[in-house]
Amino acid sequence: MVKLASAEAAAQKKATRAAFGATLAELADAGVPVVAVDADLTGSTTTKKLADAGHGDRLFNCGIAEQNMVDVAAGLSLAGNVAFTGSFAVFGTGRAYDQIRNTVCYSNLNVKIAPTHAGISVGPDGGSHQMLEDVSLMRGLPGMRVLVPADYAAARAAIKLAAATPGPVYVRMGRAAVPCVYDDDVELEIGRAYVLREGCDVTIVANGVEIREALLAADVLAERGVSAEVIDAFSVKPLDGETIAASLAKTRCAVVAEEHSVVGGLGSAVCELAAQTCPVPVELVGMRDRFGKSGEFDELLAYFGLDAAAIVEAVEKARSRAGLC
Amino acid sequence: MDTAQLVGKATDIRKDILTMITEAGSGHPGGSLSCTDMLTALYFGGVLDHDPADPAKVGRDRFILAKGHGAPALYATLAHAGYFPVEELASLRKLGTRLQGHPDSNLLPGVEVSTGSLGQGLSVAAGLAAGLRLTGEAGCVFTILGDGECEEGQVWEAAMFAAHQRLGRLIAIIDNNELQIDGCIHDVCDPGDLGEKFAAFGWDVVRVDGHDIDALVATLGRLKAAAADEAAPVAVIAATVKGKGVSFMENQAGWHGKAPKAEELEIALAELSAAVA
Numbered sequence: 001m002v003k004l005a006s007a008e009a010a011a012q013k014k015a016t017r018a019a020f021g022a023t024l025a026e027l028a029d030a031g032v033p034v035v036a037v038d039a040d041l042t043g044s045t046t047t048k049k050l051a052d053a054g055h056g057d058r059l060f061n062c063g064i065a066e067q068n069m070v071d072v073a074a075g076l077s078l079a080g081n082v083a084f085t086g087s088f089a090v091f092g093t094g095r096a097y098d099q100i101r102n103t104v105c106y107s108n109l110n111v112k113i114a115p116t117h118a119g120i121s122v123g124p125d126g127g128s129h130q131m132l133e134d135v136s137l138m139r140g141l142p143g144m145r146v147l148v149p150a151d152y153a154a155a156r157a158a159i160k161l162a163a164a165t166p167g168p169v170y171v172r173m174g175r176a177a178v179p180c181v182y183d184d185d186v187e188l189e190i191g192r193a194y195v196l197r198e199g200c201d202v203t204i205v206a207n208g209v210e211i212r213e214a215l216l217a218a219d220v221l222a223e224r225g226v227s228a229e230v231i232d233a234f235s236v237k238p239l240d241g242e243t244i245a246a247s248l249a250k251t252r253c254a255v256v257a258e259e260h261s262v263v264g265g266l267g268s269a270v271c272e273l274a275a276q277t278c279p280v281p282v283e284l285v286g287m288r289d290r291f292g293k294s295g296e297f298d299e300l301l302a303y304f305g306l307d308a309a310a311i312v313e314a315v316e317k318a319r320s321r322a323g324l325c
Numbered sequence: 326m327d328t329a330q331l332v333g334k335a336t337d338i339r340k341d342i343l344t345m346i347t348e349a350g351s352g353h354p355g356g357s358l359s360c361t362d363m364l365t366a367l368y369f370g371g372v373l374d375h376d377p378a379d380p381a382k383v384g385r386d387r388f389i390l391a392k393g394h395g396a397p398a399l400y401a402t403l404a405h406a407g408y409f410p411v412e413e414l415a416s417l418r419k420l421g422t423r424l425q426g427h428p429d430s431n432l433l434p435g436v437e438v439s440t441g442s443l444g445q446g447l448s449v450a451a452g453l454a455a456g457l458r459l460t461g462e463a464g465c466v467f468t469i470l471g472d473g474e475c476e477e478g479q480v481w482e483a484a485m486f487a488a489h490q491r492l493g494r495l496i497a498i499i500d501n502n503e504l505q506i507d508g509c510i511h512d513v514c515d516p517g518d519l520g521e522k523f524a525a526f527g528w529d530v531v532r533v534d535g536h537d538i539d540a541l542v543a544t545l546g547r548l549k550a551a552a553a554d555e556a557a558p559v560a561v562i563a564a565t566v567k568g569k570g571v572s573f574m575e576n577q578a579g580w581h582g583k584a585p586k587a588e589e590l591e592i593a594l595a596e597l598s599a600a601v602a
């Protein structure tokens with residue numbers, strides 16, 4: 001099993017975005033030709049750390065111009081660099097979607113779309129800034145790999161994986177500090193899902209900040225005598241069909257939880273898999289085809305039904321649909 | 326309103342901006358304070374033809390806050406103008422509020438279109454001006470853009486379109502405070518002289534002190550009176566100071582998107598009061 005954080009480490013909270021600039025600096029120090037291209041958000045995304053570490057020549061600030069940011073990264077990659085883009089997820093994917101599609105993916109360039117502030121974790125900024133469709137947008141692109149790390153260590157691993165994997169990769173990072181799940185030096189693989197907790201009564205597939213909620217839900221379910229298997233589908237695309245289908249075959253029902261729309265994201269990916277390999281009832285926990293709104297992050301998790309309680313409820317539903325209770 | 330009354334109104338709006346952001350614990354004070362005087366001139370200087378009791382009044386002038394993060398300034402202005410109770414300002418950014426982090430036209434009267442994603446407002450304003458011309462409706466279209474926002478390529482696509490279409494009822498005010506999030510606009514990715522750029526795109530360009538309320542009222546009033554279809558659109562380059570009115574916020578990029586602490590609010594409010602005493 002993959003190495004998890006100690007109880008002590010798990011109590012520490014760190015934002016996934018904090019891993020971005022720090023890991024780029026680490027890679028640059030090691031001689032990997034990484035460059036970062038950002039759009040007036042080098043402090044927020046943490047790409048500035050690349051410059052702070054003495055690699056100022058490897059950080060390009062395009063100003064508030066996300067479309068240009070992506071295609072400048074494309075050009076930098078053509079000259080042999082491993083090019084990462086920044087900005088917030090809403091602008092770094094949505095505003096530059098055609099550049100990502102028609103230049104980065106269509107030409108299969110070595111560009112890593114790695115925005116921060118995804119999902120409702122931007123809280124009070126409101127619906128205009130809460131990107132809940134990015135995984136769907138990126139997952140639909142041929143050749144794009146999509147990674148949604150759950151914590152700082154996984155984000156660090158994801159940035160390293162993105163750098164080491166030729167071609168387009170999407171890494172989704174958040175603003176809020178979240179508890180540590182993995183051991184600091186964890187190494188993850190693209191295309192693999194990780195069983196964080198074994199169980200036999202229901203499969204909970206989650207990623208990103210929903211891992212915390214899924215683990216909390218599993219605790220509550222255990223008290224009720226329901227043993228939940230919690231799987232981190234950190235690699236949404238390619239999805240680890242083998243691990244997830246094996247779990248579905250064992251538990252006969254599933255809940256998918258993500259800080260994203262139920263349209264087109266991890267929930268859709270798992271439903272596609274289940275329908276084609278192991279058709280069992282699947283309940284989706286995610287944003288139900290709506291925009292977000294202003295509020296504090298934790299408050300919004302409950303408000304939009306993305307918290308542990310919502311996962312527990314979805315588990316009851318999935319199990320009853322499967323005739324298991 | 327006379328000059329003293331307008332300055333007093335702008336001061337009240339500034340105080341509300343800072344109070345509401347402090348209460349919310351997040352928000353954008355710097356860019357709100359830099360566009361306060363132009364909003365005051367538009368809404369209280371007799372420039373905009375609008376009716377808070379009938380926000381959808383036919384023939385009204387339209388206003389679009391392209392730099393949507395200046396929402397607190399717009400909210401305080403709209404509240405003082407009578408669109409909704411001033412007490413509601415305290416709900417900024419809280420769950421269930423109409424005062425979202427960025428303006429939401431589905432929720433709040435007086436907001437013509439939701440903004441927050443920079444670089445889109447000028448295009449919408451241009452389309453609105455073209456639409457009013459097409460339907461034969463009266464009214465000018467005013468918009469306020471950030472200078473950092475002008476780094477978005479779309480701003481220049483809109484500039485080209487508006488000049489080509491001769492949208493003479495479009496008046497774009499550029500809040501030229503020379504700062505964006507990562508620092509000075511000339512250091513981050515220099516857009517150069519924005520007045521020269523708009524002129525090169527075929528716009529008429531007027532320069533004004535963005536904190537001289539009399540000059541703002543006179544300039545905007547004159548431009549509105551002269552506005553007519555089939556003429557060049559007008560860019561008003563307003564020289565401003567980010568964080569205007571609060572000594573420790575002025576010209577500090579760090580106050581772009583940070584809420585004051587309670588003690589800082591107190592100092593700021595005292596400074597604002599002292600300036601008009």
Ligand SMILES: Cc1ncc(C[n+]2csc(CCOP(=O)(O)OP(=O)(O)O)c2C)c(N)n1
Nearest residue numbers: 040356441442443471472473474504505506
């Ligand atoms: C398309 C887009 N990209 C990035 C942002 C994030 N952002 C919010 S405000 C801001 C800086 C704006 O600077 P400027 O336009 O000069 O505004 P002001 O100085 O008046 O606050 C940025 C980059 C955004 N809101 N929209």
Ligand SMILES: [Mg+2]
Nearest residue numbers: 472473502504
């Ligand atoms: Mg500015």
